[in-house]
Amino acid sequence: AQTVTQSQPEMSVQEAETVTLSCTYDTSESDYYLFWYKQPPSRQMILVIRQEAYKQQNATENRFSVNFQKAAKSFSLKISDSQLGDAAMYFCAYRSGGQNFVFGPGTRLSVLP
């Protein structure tokens, strides 16, 4: 079964600085999709960024970018110019074909003013 690991339960970053959240996954599939979701306190989970495994170019969405290393099965999220509103739980998720999404345990990000 596929598994997703986030080895950093908590992270903190100074406002305007850059932070990287780690994610690794285990799969025998060659074609799959990876996602980062953000869950602010007491609010719904929203998509931050997604990556298709067959694409070598790393995805970027404004201040959010990923470092996708397929051979290492690593999918880290970089947040640049951190803002107070970035404080949230961040979940890495994996999906292959028509299967359901598998989520990691999450990383709680604090942004310090």
Next chain:
Amino acid sequence: DTGVSQDPRHKITKRGQNVTFRCDPISEHNRLYWYRQTLGQGPEFLTYFQNEAQLEKSRLLSDRFSAERPKGSFSTLEIQRTEQGDSAMYLCASSPQQSYNSPLHFGNGTRLTVT
């Protein structure tokens, strides 16, 4: 796009009682998912539907749990004979079928507390 709606937002029940939650997905989405999330953990898959067909159910899901999506629109999740270990946030999400990279759109969840 009115988003995914879940009802109720909070439910407190006594152990042994039955509870039912409702989820209304985004109207054009034919895939609907139920997840359970405990405090400080990631969402754990329970089941998912494509239209009215329940295509997958987690092996971790007890027989006390049942889900339906009778007309391929809204879905209900029922928990019978609730136990304290059922206390969690129950998340519903929907997605279109067009592409496997289509993300999940989540609702606000139903927080269940079993006393």
